[in-house]
Amino acid sequence: MHTIGVVFNLKKDFPGLAWKAHTVPDLAAECEEEETVDMLSSSLARIGEKVMLFPHKSDLLERLDEARPDIVFNIAEGWAGRNRESLIPALLELLEIPYTGSDALTLGMALDKAMAKRVVSTAGVRTPRYAKIGSMEDLASLDLEFPVFVKPNYEGSSKGIRNSSRVKNPDELAEKVKWILETYAQPAIVEEFLPGREFTVGIIGNGRPHVLPIMEVCPGDREAADGEFVYSYETKSGNLERFRVPAPIPERLASEISDMAISVFEVMECRDVARIDFRLDAEGRPNFLEINPLPGLSKVSLLPLQARAAQMTYDDLVKWILTSAWSRYWH
Structure with missing residues (x-):
């Protein structure tokens, strides 16, 4: 049995949230609910691991250094700034503690949307001007x-x-x-703005990463996304979206999107897991929108829904991510 540390940000711990949320309602949107941390911890325990929880607070370095978990399952997004997602990986590398997911450089590049577009363009991946x-x-x-x-x-x-x-x-x-x-x-x-349909692609693993079934994100009250659909805060908070997975698209388009997703995953030097968004242009060609190397793992997050479409349980998904990380440190 190994000791797995889980590092996370809880919404209730967001600095100044009580007096900021009325002006910026999505301020803590990337922080976790306790339910998600419980889900992940329970999954790791079912896999057969000992779990230790490390909320992202000011004494995190000292607590990690004292506990020395065998590996950290990182789901922490950080609090603020362009480097917020990079802080935990950098801290863990300082302490020489293995961890799941991409490193500080990749997370920093991915969070900077303009930087990510510049990088993926070097691989010949289309992206809107x-x-x-x-x-x-x-x-x-x-x-x-x-x-x-x-x-x-x-x-x-x-x-x-x-x-x-x-x-x-x-x-x-x-x-x-x-x-x-x-x-x-x-x-x-x-x-x-691209007027076509919107898709997201989950990828897990390393070396030859595994592409999960492509998901289409649609308006909830229509059969297919039209030229004005926006996957917005209002859409998410009002549960006005609908997901179709696997996406009902021709095999050739699915293959092109999957190949582009792998190209993005590789040129961004992602590790273990990522989710990548695409949208079709007026000619029906997929274009890269953005990449999330730290995708959500809640019960309503898109990655677990895609894994379910691949006949994977939540535990299967968690184990795959963890095993991929283990393999990078212990061959």
Whole structure:
């Protein structure tokens, strides 16, 4: 039996959440609920491991150094800043404690959406034209065709994405960029809006990673996504989305999306697990949107739903991620 440490952020521990949440309702969207931590811990125990819990607090370094778990199952997103997801992997490397998932460099590149686009483009992966906007003055040199899509550059879990994120003219664009700069205190990324269907692809393993069934994200009240569907905060919080997995798409398109997902996984140097989002352009070609190397593992997260479509239980998924990590440290 090994000792598995689980490092996580709980929403209830988010600094200043009580007085910030009324202005930014999705502020702690990437933090975990206690139910998710319990699910993961119970799964690891069923697999046959001893579990120790390490909430992400100021004394985390001391507690990890004292306990010295054999490996850490990392689901911590961090609290704030462009490097927040990189902090735990960097800390664990400092302590020479093995851990699941991608390293600090990959997590940092992935959280920076503009950086991730630059990196995946070197592998020949299509992505919509975009610009990183750090100030209102940057809009003067913007050379993109409307409609465009606007979101924070250093966030995940649809933070900062609203139904109004698809903008049709310069006035709407300026309003949305100003809101992101002021509300999230970070640059906005603006990209040409793609009118096609949206998909997400889960990948687990290393070497020859395993692609889980492709999932389509659709509006809940329609048979298929139309040209204006936005997977927004309002959509998520109102449970207005619908998922189809495996996605009902031609085999050739599924193969292309899977190949692109593997290319992204490899060029970003991901490890053990990731989830990658794509959307079709006007010609029906898949384009890379973003990558999440630290995907959610709650009962309603997309990765476990994809694993279920592959006839995998939650325990199977957790064990696969853990075994992939073990294999990197002990051959």
